[in-house]
Amino acid sequence: MLKLLTSTTFIAGVALTSAAYADGHAEGPYAAYEGTTLIVNFPSHPHYNAVLEVLPQFTEETGINVEVDMLPYLDMRERQTLELSLDEGAYDMIAYVVFSKADYVYADQIYNLAPFFMNPRLADPNYDAGDLIDGYVQNIGVAGGEKGYLPGPTGSLYGLPFGSETSVMYYRTDVFEELGLEPAADYDTLLEQACAIPEAMPGMGGVASRAASGHQASHAFLLHLAPLGGRVFDAAWNPIINSAEGVAAAEALKTIVDCGPEGSSAFGPSEAANAFAQGQAAMFIDSIAFAAGFEDESRSTVAGNVGWAAHPAGTRAASQTGGFGIAIPRNAENPEAAFLLAQWLTSKEGDLAVAMAGGNPSRFSTYENAELNAKYPWSASFGEALADADPDWRPIIPPWGRINADIGTTMSQVLTEGLDIQEALDGIAERTQTLMAEEGYYTWQQ
Numbered sequence: 510m511l512k513l514l515t516s517t518t519f520i521a522g523v524a525l526t527s528a529a530y531a532d533g534h535a536e537g538p539y540a541a542y543e544g545t546t547l548i549v550n551f552p553s554h555p556h557y558n559a560v561l562e563v564l565p566q567f568t569e570e571t572g573i574n575v576e577v578d579m580l581p582y583l584d585m586r587e588r589q590t591l592e593l594s595l596d597e598g599a600y601d602m603i604a605y606v607v608f609s610k611a612d613y614v615y616a617d618q619i620y621n622l623a624p625f626f627m628n629p630r631l632a633d634p635n636y637d638a639g640d641l642i643d644g645y646v647q648n649i650g651v652a653g654g655e656k657g658y659l660p661g662p663t664g665s666l667y668g669l670p671f672g673s674e675t676s677v678m679y680y681r682t683d684v685f686e687e688l689g690l691e692p693a694a695d696y697d698t699l700l701e702q703a704c705a706i707p708e709a710m711p712g713m714g715g716v717a718s719r720a721a722s723g724h725q726a727s728h729a730f731l732l733h734l735a736p737l738g739g740r741v742f743d744a745a746w747n748p749i750i751n752s753a754e755g756v757a758a759a760e761a762l763k764t765i766v767d768c769g770p771e772g773s774s775a776f777g778p779s780e781a782a783n784a785f786a787q788g789q790a791a792m793f794i795d796s797i798a799f800a801a802g803f804e805d806e807s808r809s810t811v812a813g814n815v816g817w818a819a820h821p822a823g824t825r826a827a828s829q830t831g832g833f834g835i836a837i838p839r840n841a842e843n844p845e846a847a848f849l850l851a852q853w854l855t856s857k858e859g860d861l862a863v864a865m866a867g868g869n870p871s872r873f874s875t876y877e878n879a880e881l882n883a884k885y886p887w888s889a890s891f892g893e894a895l896a897d898a899d900p901d902w903r904p905i906i907p908p909w910g911r912i913n914a915d916i917g918t919t920m921s922q923v924l925t926e927g928l929d930i931q932e933a934l935d936g937i938a939e940r941t942q943t944l945m946a947e948e949g950y951y952t953w954q955q
Contacts (some may be wrong), residue, residue, distance in 0.1 A: 538630060542846040543572030549602040549850070550589060552582040552833065555798055556672035557604065559868035560854070566862065567853050573846055582606055582833075593618040598840035601847040604672065604833045607649050608913070611905045614652040614667050619836040622650075622666045625848040633852055640857065640872045644898030645670035648905075649834035658905040669855045670871045672833035674796040675898045676732060676820045677891060679803060683814040684710065684791045692818040696737060699792075699821045700761060704768040706791045714770030717781040717790035718762070722921035725777050727913045730920045731829070732794065734758040735902040738824035741912070741941075742904060746950040748941040750916070751934035754824075759923060759930045766924050774924045786811060794820060796832070797894075800887045801867055817890040819897060826897035832869065864888075908948050912941050 551557040557579065564575050578600070580588060586609060592598040593613065605613065613619045626632045646669075647660050654664025680692050688709055693699035703715030718732075719725040734740070739754030749755070766773045770789040772780075778795060785793035786802065786809040793799070806812045820828035835854070837847045853859050855871055864870045864881055875881060876892025903909070919937050922928040945951065 538633075539571035539573065539849060541630075542843075542849065544574070545843050545846045546574040546576060547601040547843055547847055547850055548576050548578065548599055549604075549847075550578045550580070550585060550592075550600045551604045552585050552606070552672075553579055554582065554672060554833070555801065556833065556863070556868040559863050559866035562866040563854075563859065563862045567850060567859075571849065571853070573850065575850065593838055593840065595840060597842070598838050600838055601841040601843045602835055602837055602850060604835050605668065606833055607673075607831045608903075608905055608909055610649065610652060610668065610834070611658055611907050611909065613836065615907050618839055619667050620839055620841075620844060622669070622837075622848070625837075625845070625852075626666075628845075631845060631848055631852075633856065636852060636856060640874050641670065641855070642673070642871060642873060642895055642898070644675070644830045644895065644900045645673040645832075645871060648830040648898075648900035649673055649832070656901075656904065656906075659901060668834035668836040669851055670832075671835045671851075671855055672869055673830065673871060674798050674832035674869055675891070675895055676794060676829040677797055677894050678818045678820055679785060679793040679795075679799070680816045680818065681788075681791045681811060681814055682816040684713070685816070692816060693821045694819075696733075696761060696821055696823040700764050703765050703792070707768055710791075713788070714773065714784065714790040715768040716765045716792040716794060717770055717776065717784040718765050718773060718794065719776055719778050719781050720762070720766050720769075720774050720921070720924055721777045721780075722925075723917040724913060725917065726920040726924065727917035730758055730762050730916060731903050733761045733823070735827035735829070735899050736820065736823035736825060737761065740901075745954065746945055748938035748945070750941070751931065751938040755934050756930050757823075759920065759934065762920070763924060763930070774921075796829075797887075797891045798832070798869060800891070801885070817887045819890075819894040822897075827899040827902060828894055828897045829902050830898045830900050908944055911944060912937075915940055 561577065568574055589603055592600055649670040650666050650668040651660050651664045652658055652667050654661025678692060690702060693702055706715045707713055719729040734755060737754050737757045739752055739758055741748065741750050743749050770784045781793060781795065782799045784790050788810045803809050803815045804812045835851050837844050841847055857872060857874055860870055860872045860875045861878060864875050865884065870876050876888055882889045915937055919933045923930055923933050
């Protein structure tokens, strides 16, 4: 039975389906877990709405019941922070946003998945892990390798990509056709178009972008930092965010906001996406997760006039990677059954089923599926864009939350108060270096 829990105390639930097994019993690798009930924690997110449609199939095939506690993702993180610290937690599986990876691994709160994949009774020999999107696996799932959060000889897998995303460019095909433009493949063209379009079509912004103070302004700045050749740190953890590349990224963001739709400096992702959907901007560079909404005529005035292109390149092609993954808490009551669920959801069959219901694929083969591309025409473009997915566009380390907040607050001052860009980035670099010293990142340099 699949239940969507309506109370975080797990007192009550609403039954969505009651599975009937063809012969009354699960068989094969699932037989030992028939009748087990898994409690999973998922975010309120379009991908996981699609998952709810597919979970009954898992129960029908395996005899394993699933109850879902679905929360807004910030509330989800708060709840997980509590549950993962207990001796006996409430969850058998959690979805986590990518920047939680470092915190959970460092605190030893989620399982290393190696023992599960080594167990012949659990590991599906047809899983084909090589088909999983590399950038997603590296960004969402791997820790302990290069820089502590990337693959390498010492790296391990702690989660699987599920609801992962990359950045792409949406553009108004009708506007571009009217003005005789092609979608920008590089940043020079992007920034030129961002301000030229409003001049040619008064009342329309160039690019709708996140920019609100805090996490959103930081995210928007980092969206441009990697393509323009920058990084937050060098190989020795010295902040280089204030480099010429960092200045170029901040200037690019300021140009985009200044030439964007009215109110751009206060936009979060939803506001920016809505501005594009309501015809207030000619372009939108953000997550693949917004595609379906732009083609929904009940919510979008631009449905039928949206094109998709890869994130423009600067000195390199580097689209963002992020979104969600799934992991098994160390205090889970049913870790083996939870692994079977994680493996099933991210298998070729499970991934395609979720994608067909409107979720984000985690596999290359899913993006190549003809049926999926017929149903969702943007999928083929998104699959091609993943060749440039950059798992290192932001450092996923335990101090990142504080650094990210500082970037966001300071970048907002650049956008709204006219703070000098070089001065702003120098300040971030100085404060970041102090924090990194306190956290021990220079211990071996002394």
